[in-house]
Amino acid sequence: MKPGNTPLVELRNLAPSGTRLFAKLEWFNPTGSIKDRAAWYMFHNAVQTKKLHPGQTIVEATSGNTGIGLARLAQIYHHPMVICLPSAATEERRQLLRAYGAELIVVEGGPNDAIAHASGLVEAGEGHMLYQYGNRWNTYAHFFGTSQELLRDWQLETPPTHFLAAYGTGGTITGTSRGLKMIWADLRVHSVEPFVDDPISGMRSQDDPFQPPIADLSLVTDRHEVQRAVAESTVGMAMQEEGLFAGTSAGAILFAALEALSADGGTAVALLPDDGWKYLSGAPWTTA
Ligand code: PMP
Secondary structure: OOOOOOOOOEEEOOOOOOOOEEEEHHHHHHOOHHHHHHHHHHHHHHHOOOOOOOOOOEEOOOOOHHHHHHHHHHHHHOOOEEEEOOOOOHHHHHHHHHHHHOEEEEEOOOHHHHHHHHHHHHOOOOEEOOOOOOHHHHHHHHHHHHHHHHHHHHHOOOOOOOEEOOOOOOHHHHHHHHHHHHHHOOOOOEEEEOOOOOOOOOOOOOOOOOOOOOOOOOOOOOEEEOOOOHHHHHHHHHHHHEEEEEEEHHHHHHHHHHHHHHHHHHEEEEEEEEHHHHHOOOOOOOOO
């Protein structure tokens, strides 16, 4: 099953009056997140260019979703899969990765420590890394896939004014906005980020010392920093108002969309990376 062709829905209850808000629900991908797209493109490019050999181990550093997408492909195409995971990754993520047949190495620290560990394994000849932070196919997945689907599915006569996506590896925001701006030249591109000392799974701050080489932030016109607790309460609001079961980064993106629409009006499109299953052991679903 190929990723993509996810639904674009209008959120009529959440949108501030006089504005319109649309969301592309990326949890309709095969393993439940937007990262199935990057995993598919990176994997098949590595096979076609013979960087990945039949049966070779795939090593990846990931906070979860890329690893889950890659583990599915590794299982289908018979590659052992080793995933270096930051220690904060939730139990649901670990269970899901094991369910897809991956071997997990939990690295103390954050995503940057997981990257360093995975690089060490590859240098020691332990496998091939697709390296989502530096792999152009991570952005091409969204240039050729996500952005074209949005252009195809857009039903209104006028283009949207705002596009919002999370910044993690930069694959989504770079590839999608590059494709959209070719047609919708005036589109404002909002990068949604956590604060550097208040992480949200899958997301990165522009203030983080490590900036992924594939990210082209010159496409970004607006930046939103969202506290994790605010993202979590927006997840609760999205459930109450729209019956949407969103993940935490989706909550941050929705909050930023409401900020943009309240400040400037117009029509916004938000890309929602994953749903709530992997976050059930945290807020807003579990109270301390
Ligand atoms: N949200 C979640 C839940 C993610 O797993 C990711 C992937 N890191 C992102 C947002 C950000 O996407 P990207 O890596 O394409 O910037």
